[in-house]
Amino acid sequence: MSSVPTLQVRNLRTEFATRAGTLRAVNDVSFTLERGRILGLVGESGSGKSVTGFSIMGLVDAPGRVTGGEVLFQGRDITKIKPRELRQLQGNRIAMIFQDPMMTLNPVLRVDTQMIEAVRAHTSASKAQARERARETLAMMGIASPDERLQAYPHQLSGGMRQRVAIATAMLHRPDLIIADEPTTALDVTIQAQILSEVQKLARQQGTALIWITHDLSVVAGLADEVAVMYAGRIVEQGGVDAVLDSPLHPYTAGLIGSLPANNRRGSRLQQIPGMTPNMLQLPPGCAFAARCTRATAACQAQPEQTEPLPGRLVRCFHPALTASAPSTLGATAPQGLEARV
Numbered sequence: 001m002s003s004v005p006t007l008q009v010r011n012l013r014t015e016f017a018t019r020a021g022t023l024r025a026v027n028d029v030s031f032t033l034e035r036g037r038i039l040g041l042v043g044e045s046g047s048g049k050s051v052t053g054f055s056i057m058g059l060v061d062a063p064g065r066v067t068g069g070e071v072l073f074q075g076r077d078i079t080k081i082k083p084r085e086l087r088q089l090q091g092n093r094i095a096m097i098f099q100d101p102m103m104t105l106n107p108v109l110r111v112d113t114q115m116i117e118a119v120r121a122h123t124s125a126s127k128a129q130a131r132e133r134a135r136e137t138l139a140m141m142g143i144a145s146p147d148e149r150l151q152a153y154p155h156q157l158s159g160g161m162r163q164r165v166a167i168a169t170a171m172l173h174r175p176d177l178i179i180a181d182e183p184t185t186a187l188d189v190t191i192q193a194q195i196l197s198e199v200q201k202l203a204r205q206q207g208t209a210l211i212w213i214t215h216d217l218s219v220v221a222g223l224a225d226e227v228a229v230m231y232a233g234r235i236v237e238q239g240g241v242d243a244v245l246d247s248p249l250h251p252y253t254a255g256l257i258g259s260l261p262a263n264n265r266r267g268s269r270l271q272q273i274p275g276m277t278p279n280m281l282q283l284p285p286g287c288a289f290a291a292r293c294t295r296a297t298a299a300c301q302a303q304p305e306q307t308e309p310l311p312g313r314l315v316r317c318f319h320p321a322l323t324a325s326a327p328s329t330l331g332a333t334a335p336q337g338l339e340a341r342v
């Protein structure tokens with residue numbers, strides 16, 4: 001087993017040339033993901049999560065372009081390899097799962113055909129062995145009567161079932177890296193929770209590194225080891241999931257946690273982050289969150305560099321919450337202390 005991380009993203013930048021100007025959707029994004037670890041990439045709509053996923057996969061199309069940085073997959077920069085080699089990696093070693101499972105599944109093939117193919121793409125298993133492995137994986141994904149499901153075409157399955165099959169099929173390739181873009185968002189919470197726990201088990205068992213893109217912090221809380229919070233194209237905070245959720249350093253992270261229903265007392269209004277997400281074509285030169293931030297000062301008119309004020313805790317903020325801790329756990333109380341500190 002090599003000690004090289006599965007993925008190192010360094011100073012990644014992706015831009016779209018639009019009529020109104022250049023839109024920097026991903027700006028100086030860096031993170032490392034070790035084998036078998038799960039990273040939750042979280043942020044509001046438009047913050048650049050999906051474009052980050054597509055950029056890593058080498059799937060950004062015109063008018064978009066990766067204009068800077070490196071994506072080291074097992075130590076090799078895949079932004080610089082030949083298209084043919086990249087396509088091989090995409091199908092094999094790196095997989096993407098989408099909100100719509102039909103982006104992964106082929107509608108005209110029965111589930112067993114697709115799953116058997118997925119196993120045989122990377123092993124010399126016989127058809128019968130591959131079918132058995134497909135059956136086991138479906139069972140692990142919580143699918144009852146897997147034999148019956150194997151006979152079905154994708155359209156004959158319910159939405160939740162189809163997504164489970166799509167995830168199981170991606171997992172059968174035994175990729176080293178999976179990038180999942182909000183695959184459970186459309187499903188009801190109970191099914192979502194089941195799928196998350198099954199995915200977590202499978203990823204751990206196979207040593208697959210996983211990036212789980214979501215706007216929902218409670219998904220990250222239940223699934224991920226690490227979290228990266230995106231705002232206006234940048235990662236504003238990253239670290240171990242428990243540490244970040246218990247005592248967020250960045251005011252935006254604190255705001256996201258405070259706006260979770262579980263963190264609000266019954267009958268009280270949900271705490272909203274004031275203001276609107278910024279126009280990505282007219283970002284201020286300084287901190288993009290400053291206009292909404294209760295801690296903003298004149299210093300925030302400059303762009304905050306990423307710092308590591310606590311071991312393993314990275315933040316882009318001139319005023320990280322380093323003093324009073326914010327003793328929030330999801331399901332308990334909202335971060336205290338934010339107002340007190342301001």
Ligand SMILES: Nc1ncnc2c1ncn2[C@@H]1O[C@H](COP(=O)(O)OP(=O)(O)OP(=O)(O)O)[C@@H](O)[C@H]1O
Pocket residue numbers: 016018023025043044045046047048049050051052062063064215280
């Ligand atoms: N093809 C495109 N042309 C121009 N701008 C684009 C294009 N695709 C994405 N963008 C812009 O890039 C920014 C980041 O978009 P992205 O889809 O990554 O956000 P997101 O955080 O994944 O949001 P959501 O959860 O809504 O998908 C947005 O401002 C979006 O408008």
